Amino acid sequence: MRRQLLKTILFSSCVFLGMSSAFAQTPDTADGLVKFVVEDVMTTIKNDKAIQSGDLRKINALVDQKILPHSNFQKTTQLAMGRNWSKATPAQQALITQEFKSLLIRIYGGALAQVKDQKIQYKPSRAAADDTDVIVRTVVIGRGDPIQLDYRVEKTANGWKVYDINVLGAWLVESYRNQFNDQISKGGVEGLIQFLQQRNSALAAAK
Amino acid sequence: MKSLIHHLYKAIILVMVVMLGACATTQQNERVSRIDPLEPMNRAVFTFNENLDQYLVKPAAEAYKFVMPDAVRRGVTNFFSNIGDIFVAANNLLQGKPKEATSDIGRFLVNSTIGILGFFDVATDVGLEKHKEDFGQTLGVWGLSDGPYVVLPLFGPSTIRDTVGLAVDLKTDFVMNTNQLNADEKIGVTALRVLDRRANLLDAGQLLEDAAFDKYSFLRDSYLQRRRNQIYDGDPPPLGD
Numbered sequence: 058m059r060r061q062l063l064k065t066i067l068f069s070s071c072v073f074l075g076m077s078s079a080f081a082q083t084p085d086t087a088d089g090l091v092k093f094v095v096e097d098v099m100t101t102i103k104n105d106k107a108i109q110s111g112d113l114r115k116i117n118a119l120v121d122q123k124i125l126p127h128s129n130f131q132k133t134t135q136l137a138m139g140r141n142w143s144k145a146t147p148a149q150q151a152l153i154t155q156e157f158k159s160l161l162i163r164i165y166g167g168a169l170a171q172v173k174d175q176k177i178q179y180k181p182s183r184a185a186a187d188d189t190d191v192i193v194r195t196v197v198i199g200r201g202d203p204i205q206l207d208y209r210v211e212k213t214a215n216g217w218k219v220y221d222i223n224v225l226g227a228w229l230v231e232s233y234r235n236q237f238n239d240q241i242s243k244g245g246v247e248g249l250i251q252f253l254q255q256r257n258s259a260l261a262a263a264k
Numbered sequence: 265m266k267s268l269i270h271h272l273y274k275a276i277i278l279v280m281v282v283m284l285g286a287c288a289t290t291q292q293n294e295r296v297s298r299i300d301p302l303e304p305m306n307r308a309v310f311t312f313n314e315n316l317d318q319y320l321v322k323p324a325a326e327a328y329k330f331v332m333p334d335a336v337r338r339g340v341t342n343f344f345s346n347i348g349d350i351f352v353a354a355n356n357l358l359q360g361k362p363k364e365a366t367s368d369i370g371r372f373l374v375n376s377t378i379g380i381l382g383f384f385d386v387a388t389d390v391g392l393e394k395h396k397e398d399f400g401q402t403l404g405v406w407g408l409s410d411g412p413y414v415v416l417p418l419f420g421p422s423t424i425r426d427t428v429g430l431a432v433d434l435k436t437d438f439v440m441n442t443n444q445l446n447a448d449e450k451i452g453v454t455a456l457r458v459l460d461r462r463a464n465l466l467d468a469g470q471l472l473e474d475a476a477f478d479k480y481s482f483l484r485d486s487y488l489q490r491r492r493n494q495i496y497d498g499d500p501p502p503l504g505d
Binding site for chain 2: 160163164167168194198200201202203205223225226227228231232234235236237238239240242252256260
């Protein structure tokens with residue numbers, strides 16, 4: 058019993074230490090957060106041959122560990138759903154968020170395998186010190202034309218979280234708004250869920 | 265070639281006028297009916313383009329990518345991009361951005377000489393950033409609004425304003441206007457240009473298929489956003505939605 062207690066204390070203090078060091082690492086500005094995540098992800102990929110060759114399991118692990126803790130997918134999904142969000146029950150909302158997240162990871166995960174010798178240029182921030190919703194602008198410079206890649210980042214109780222990205226001038230949320238709306242006006246919220254599930258399993262089968 | 269395009273536009277405008285009346289009655293939500301009143305016609309043209317791509321352009325581009333070494337393809341892309349920089353410079357001047365225009369001319373000079381007729385993009389390496397400008401954007405900077413969304417045969421997503429812009433771009437196009445090439449050669453160069461462009465988009469094409477719930481509207485909404493973004497050079501003011 059005492060041993061158990063000791064173990065628990067030891068374990069929780071380890072977790073606590075681990076957490077506090079994670080907090081110490083995570084920067085407290087939106088720019089800093091994006092830079093931190095991007096550099097971390099790029100370094101990991103450059104040192105991992107399996108990811109470079111497109112190993113989906115490792116890519117998913119990378120997304121889970123390095124990207125998801127700093128993003129707010131529920132907000133992404135909620136914004137893409139627009140007014141329809143309130144038509145869904147909390148359980149449906151959670152399911153839609155989950156399916157949309159899997160879809161995006163499937164689609165964009167492959168792009169992570171393309172990371173090689175690209176350089177990221179961070180554009181100067183114009184956000185005021187007390188802004189809680191900020192756009193961080195970057196340009197990916199590699200072979201071929203420069204790629205505009207911007208992030209919408211929001212300050213939450215748990216630090217800054219990315220909730221929207223802009224690739225080559227189109228915001229993810231904005232591009233998906235009509236896609237969600239169409240499915241819902243066709244088959245309701247349930248129709249949308251079914252559509253997302255079908256798309257995900259089709260993509261899983263194709264890979 | 266030129267008169268072909270001319271006839272094409274006449275036909276497009278005619279079809280648009282006819283369809284304008286026909287599509288007022290279809291079901292659309294308020295936002296869509298504002299940006300895309302020509303949706304039924306656009307969808308028809310979109311399907312035509314998709315078929316053309318699926319059976320002709322895409323397979324040809326895949327073959328081109330398969331046969332051509334990457335370095336050669338890169339050179340072809342750079343070559344056309346380099347000629348384009350003169351027009352980018354002209355548009356930047358028309359948009360009141362002499363600094364960018366000077367940089368574009370600098371790019372052209374560096375790449376045409378050190379970059380061996382533009383086959384190598386040395387300018388980017390020395391820090392002269394590539395800009396993307398066209399006359400549609402210039403019209404946008406001058407304050408012309410998009411007008412309805414239009415899908416053009418062969419050319420794809422556009423708006424009324426960008427169609428006018430495209431017509432001017434084609435009218436002033438280097439390959440179309442040079443007297444160094446005869447008609448057959450012009451067709452050959454145009455074909456190469458199309459192949460080069462399509463080959464560069466092959467990877468993105470699959471991503472689009474996977475990402476879109478409805479490819480037509482996904483492409484439309486992305487195009488309109490992207491154009492607005494380009495007109496404001498990557499930094500558009502927020503939309504009051």
